[in-house]
Amino acid sequence: MLRTNTCGELRISEVGKTVTLCGWVQTLRDKGGVVWIDLRDRYGVTQLIFEEGQASTELINLATSVGREFVISATGVVTERYSKNDKIPTGDIEIKVEKMEVLNKSKVPPFLIEDDTDGGEELRMKYRYLDLRRNPVSSKLKLRHKMLQATRSYLSNQDFMEVETPVLIKSTPEGARDFVVPSRVNQGEFYALPQSPQTFKQLLMVSGFDKYFQIVKCFRDEDLRADRQPEFTQIDCEMSFVTREDILNTFEGLVRFLFKEVKGIEVGEFVHMQYDDAMRLYGSDKPDVRFEMPFVEINSVAKGKGFGIFDQSELVVAICAKGCAEYTRKQLDALTDFVRKPQIGAKGLVYLKCNQDGTFKSSVDKFYSQEDLKQWAEAAGAEAGDLLLVLSGDTDHTRKAMNELRLEMGNQLGLRDDSVFKPLWIIDFPLLEWDEETQRYHAMHHPFTSPNKEDLKLLDIDPGAVKANAYDLVINGVEIGGGSIRIHDRETQALMFDHLGFTPEEAKAQFGFLMDAFEYGAPPHGGIAFGFDRLCALFGGSQSIRDYIAFPKNTSARDVMIDSPSMVSPDQLKELGIKLDK
Incomplete structure (x- = not known):
């Protein structure tokens, strides 16, 4: 040395x-x-x-x-x-x-290699190897390393076997867009990079490897946001001879272990919440439950009083902001502007102040008496000094908009404390969701998710009412992982493909290998996959997963350091049998 x-x-x-x-x-x-x-x-x-x-x-x-x-x-x-x-x-x-x-020797670096640098994000990504020398960046990769080691330790001690699955696989029509790779040997045919090792881990269950895990690279050709990258890492797991509760208990254990080993803290109860309740109370399948402020539907007390906007709405819903009756007109106007943003899309905001003297002041006073407004307050559990914020419209859109307003109020009131962690299991998702564009049902998770047994009879008469034996882990409003109990018999899987619009020939061409495997003694099985980059960001208190990836892509899916993607030579294309139109 x-x-x-x-x-x-x-x-x-x-x-x-x-x-x-x-x-x-x-x-x-x-x-x-x-x-x-x-x-x-x-x-x-x-x-x-x-x-x-x-x-x-x-x-x-x-x-x-x-x-x-x-x-x-x-x-x-x-x-x-x-x-x-x-x-x-x-x-x-x-x-x-x-x-x-x-x-x-070194050239003068293009930005200061210090904790507080003078380099912008694009410049630092171009010289990422220099940015990685800075403590705030290198410390995030140290955290990632620690979490990798702790994950492997926990799962190995639980008798899980780490198995690598192929990277060059077959393209499938479901889910996000695949990245495709042309084959030189079999010209005109293409591999796909895996969006997940889903079918392979199910085949490992058929093979008798009853506890599998892999910390695996996955690829999705989708539009990017702060928490998305075209290539990302999953903690991918599968188990045989288990119920949903077995999987939830096992991976609660993993998450508790990671918090203890990496952050030195004990997390509290993992609450279970049904999907329908999450949407009704929070307008989101990944609610942040570090603070209260659930939705309260006030249709029965707000409609029929001559206020046309409410009367014509499918849903009138309120949240109660404790102690906020003193909000000024300027603050309320700012909230109105917030909900009117195009990405939120509400047409307006109604408020009700619960004054300390027991009177009420609202933005729609001319339509409602003091007794009417008192009924609003009572329905929402509001007390003197509280502020009700009310949105209305069609159910789905209004709930989504109210979710954004609730989170904004949580931010303004300091209720979203990064030092507090509230884990939550969302269960009983819909099995299928209707797509207006294609005019058919799509799997809400993936086509291998098992319906709840009691709902199987509804597949032919009311497919949208069928619940999936699926579950997501949400922490502080971030989806950390998700999974399901899988279909493990050929007949049910064929029925599922049929309801997803596959012809028998299409199902055989895409997934015949899995259907065939189910005829050789496939055990009941289920699993889960955690977004490892997202988990690291949560533990590190960051919004962006890019901070925890050594060499990330930007929001245009480009690596500006190595200038990728890039053109390839005509000779390479010729070898692959690819002709570009001039």
């Missing part, structure tokens, strides 16, 4: 020890008779000192010649610092350098 120690480990107890450190020059301070260099590696920063009279002129000249991000090696004696720095672990000591070597 070129070094005896890292730049983050030396302490006052090691004064007098001769050491060799290697790293990057973070800062240089030349005070005439004394030169200091802060030397950095991924473990920390250690101060080097060069003093006239104790170091040779040649050594001091060499020290003053280096620039930011030069790679150097320095050998010297650990000494106690005269002016200590309590902001870094090595702040009690410095190295009195006796020998130094420049291992490599």
Whole structure:
């Protein structure tokens, strides 16, 4: 090794020890008779000192010649610092350098390699290898590493076997768009990159591997947001001979273990909530339950009073903001502007202030008496000093808009505390959802999800009413993972394909291998997949998963560092049998 120690480990107890450190020059301070260099590696920063009279002129000249991000090696004696720095672990000591070597020079970096940098996001992504030297970035990858190790430890100790599944697979029509890969050997045919290892992990259950996991790369060619990337990582798991409760209990255990090992905290109860209740009370299948403020439907007390907007609406729904009756007109106008944003799409906002003197003030006073407004307040459980916010319209759209308003109020009132974690299982999703564009049902999760046994009879008469034996784990309003008990017999799977609009020939062409496998003793099985990047972001307190990926893509699905995707040569296309129209 070129070094005896890292730049983050030396302490006052090691004064007098001769050491060799290697790293990057973070800062240089030349005070005439004394030169200091802060030397950095991924473990920390250690101060080097060069003093006239104790170091040779040649050594001091060499020290003053280096620039930011030069790679150097320095050998010297650990000494106690005269002016200590309590902001870094090595702040009690410095190295009195006796020998130094420049291992490599550096151009002036395009932005400061410091915690508070002057580089914009696009510039930092172009020079991602430099950005990764900064503590706020490297610490996120350290967190990711710790979570990887803890996940493998927990699952291995639960007798799960890690099995790798193929990356070049078959394209399927369900779900998001596939990334496709042309075959040179079989020209005119294409592989797809996996959106998940779903069918392979089910085949592993048929094979007798009753507990499988894989920390696996998956690929989806979809529009990007802060929490999406074209390639992402899943903790992918499957189990045989289990019920839904077995899976929920097992993976509650995993999540509790991760919180304990990585963050040192105990999480509370994992509440179970039905999908229908989540939509009715929160307008979302991933509600943030760190705070209350559930929806209250007030159709019965708000309609029929001559206010046409409410009378013509399918749903009139309110939330109660505790202690907010003192909101000013300016604040209420800002909330109205918020719900009118195109991405939210409400036409307006009605409010009701519950005054301290027991009277009520609303934005629709001319349509409602004080007794009418009192009924609103009572229906919503509002008390003196509270504020009711009311939206109306068609049910689905109004609930979605109210969900956004509820979250905004949670932000304004400081109720979405990043140090608090509230896990929630959403269960009993609809099995199928109707698509207006294609005029047919699609699987809400995927085509291999089992319907609840008691709903199987409804498939032919009311497909939209069938509930799936499916579940999502939500923490603080973020979907962390989801899964289901799978269909494990050929007849039910064929019935499912039929209701999804597959002809028998199409089902055989796409999934015949799985249907055939079900005829050789497939066990009852189910599983779950966690979005690992999303889980890391939650643990790290970030909104974007890109912070936890070493070399992410931008929102245009480009890697600006290596300039990918890019054109390929005509010769490569010719080998693949691909002709581009001119």
